[in-house]
Amino acid sequence: MPLTSLPVLSLEAPAEDFSQDIGNSFRTFGFAMVKDHGIDRELIDRAWKLTAEFFDRPRDEKQKYFLEGLAGARGYTPFGTEIAKDAKAHDLKEFWHVGRDLPDGHPLADDQPNNVWPEAPEGFRETMEALxxxxxxxxxxxxxxxxxxxxxxxxxxxxxxxxGNSVMRLLHYPPLGDAAEEGAIRAGAHEDINLITLLLGAEEAGLQLKTRQGEWLDVSPPDGALAINVGDMLQRLTNHYLPSTTHRVINPSGERARHSRYSMPFFLHLRSDYKFETLPQCITEENPDRYPVSITADDYLKQRLREIGLLK
Incomplete structure (x- = not known):
């Protein structure tokens, strides 16, 4: 029976059942919603509190953690920096990136810089490392x-x-103001670069995916559940059998326009030195290999970061 609406799946379901259900949801929508994911609710609540406290700090203080030349890989990225591929206006957001610290001498250390941490709020580092x-x-x-x-x-x-070069993004969409570029929205229509994205915070309205029919569908998981989507790396690996779906965060109207919106996507990445080879079972006569030339995950990432304005 074909899916006509985005299902809510339980990660506590039997493995075979969950595999089939998330695969079907990905094939249809490029997205799934997952509850019972095992991330501690108290940890999440503490992270929300500290995220709001950090973004409420003065602009000059936050700007100290903007690191030139890192393409936003770690630390703070100011409001109005990122732009969706082919978009005309910058996104209405600021964010903080947490990545994976690697020991000195690790062969991937050159591609994955260590984290930076703000002096305040207290407990920020410990909480975000745990999350x-x-x-x-x-x-x-x-x-x-x-x-x-x-x-x-x-x-x-x-x-x-x-x-792997995974990144946790703490996202703040400030209340809407009058100074935004014409046509700017909180996050322009885009696809994610990575393997899969795990997102907390989509309960607040605004996230939409584009269906195969070209219509925008709201993604509204139950309280505390994850919205999960296929990224371009998994799409490439599977020869588009699992599609990376265009999505966006639209501007609210009325009273909600005067409120901040927060979310926490976790962009799960491959190792930087991983070399793409299309999965053989995803190559058929009807769907020949679209990517016969191999490329490393890091080269692919840098190519995409240039397209969205984070890497010059």
């Missing part, structure tokens, strides 16, 4: 289920994502 680790574990579990859907061993993704 990153929780996202990382949940993402790996979901990838093991996706592997099952693709006919791969459940451990298939473990090597490709080991010490």
């Amino acid at each position: 990153f680790a929780a996202f990382d574990a949940t993402g790996a579990k979901i990838l093991s289920r996706i592997a099952g859907y693709l006919g791969l061993d459940e451990h298939w993704f473990e090597g490709p994502i080991e010490d």
